[in-house]
Amino acid sequence: MSDYNRIEKALTYMSEHASRQPALEEVAAHVHLSPFHFQRMFCQWAGTTPKRFLQALTLERGKRMLEDEHSLMDISHSIGLSGSSRLYDHFVQLEAVTPGEYRNHGSGVAIQYGFHDTPLGEMFVAVTRRGVCRVEFSDDRGADEVVSCLRSDWPRGNLARSEEATGYVIDALFSKPADWKRGPLSLHVEGTNFQIAVWRALLRIPPGKLASYSQIARALGYPKASRAVGNAVGANPVAMLIPCHRVIQQSGALGGYRWGASRKQAVQFWELLHQEPAEL
Missing domain, CATH: 1.10.10.10 (Winged helix-like DNA-binding domain superfamily/Winged helix DNA-binding domain)
Structure with a gap:
C-alpha cells in the first residue's frame, strides 16, 4: 500500500466516523501503522495533524x-x-x-x-x-x-x-x-x-x-x-x-x-x- 493509499484510506475512515472523533490509535490501526508512524506520515502529507483535520471535517464547513x-x-x-x-x-x-x-x-x-x-x-x-x-x-x-x-x-x-x-x-x-x-x-x-x-x-x-x-x-x-x-x-x-x-x-x-x-x-x-x- 502506497503512502497516498494509506492516507486516502485514513481520510475515508475519519470522514465516515467524524461524528465521534476517532482517536489517533484507532485510525492508525485501520491503515496498519503505529500511531507514531501514522501521525508523521499524515503531517508530511497534509502539513497538519490528524486531530486538526478532524476538527475541520464537518458538514457545517460545507x-x-x-x-x-x-x-x-x-x-x-x-x-x-x-x-x-x-x-x-x-x-x-x-x-x-x-x-x-x-x-x-x-x-x-x-x-x-x-x-x-x-x-x-x-x-x-x-x-x-x-x-x-x-x-x-x-x-x-x-x-x-x-x-x-x-x-x-x-x-x-x-x-x-x-x-x-x-x-x-x-x-x-x-x-x-x-x-x-x-x-x-x-x-x-x-x-x-x-x-x-x-x-x-x-x-x-x-x-x-x-x-x-x-x-x-x-x-x-x-x-x-x-x-x-x-x-x-x-x-x-x-x-x-x-x-x-x-x-x-x-x-x-x-x-x-x-x-x-x-x-x-x-x-x-x-x-x-x-x-x-x-x-x-
Whole structure:
C-alpha cells in the first residue's frame, strides 16, 4: 500500500466516523501503522495533524462555504487582485480546441505526456504546444490504458513520453507561489460551448471554497440546468487545474467525482490545509 493509499484510506475512515472523533490509535490501526508512524506520515502529507483535520471535517464547513454566494462567481482571476495561495488558479488561461482541430482529430499536433508522483497519488499529464490538454489521477489504472484513452481523444496526434516536458504542470499544482517562475498556464481542451462556459465558471470558485451544481447553473443563467452542469463538471479533462473538486451537492454532500469520492475529499482538504494567508 502506497503512502497516498494509506492516507486516502485514513481520510475515508475519519470522514465516515467524524461524528465521534476517532482517536489517533484507532485510525492508525485501520491503515496498519503505529500511531507514531501514522501521525508523521499524515503531517508530511497534509502539513497538519490528524486531530486538526478532524476538527475541520464537518458538514457545517460545507454549508458555510455554500452560503458564501458573493465570492463564488464574482472573484477576479487577476493575481494582482487576489491573495489566493494557489498561483495556478489565477494563472490559468482556457483555450478550446478549434473546429478544424476537432475535425482533423489532432492531425499534426505534437503531444507530450508523463506520469508523476504527487502527494495526492500518481498523476498523468499531457501537453501540446498550445497548453495542457490532460491531467488526471492514474494510480488506479495501468499506464497503457491511460495513454490509450489520450490517443482515442487525439487519434492523429503525435504522442511522445517526456516527464521533463510535463513536469512544469505538477510544479504549478504543488509548488509554493513564490517558487513558481513561469508565466500563465494555458489549457488546450476540447468541449462544447456549454462545457467551456461551465469550466470557466469553475475557475472563478476561489481555492478553499465550494459551490453547488445549482449555484453554477444560476450563475450561468440556466437555473434549471443543474444536471447538465453536473455532466459538464464530470467531463473536465484537466483535474485540479479546472477545479471540479470544488463542486458539491446543495445538501453539502460531496457529489460525484471521476476519480472517486475519497480522492475528491483528499483534494479538497489538501487545498484547504495548504492555503496561505491572504495578502494585505
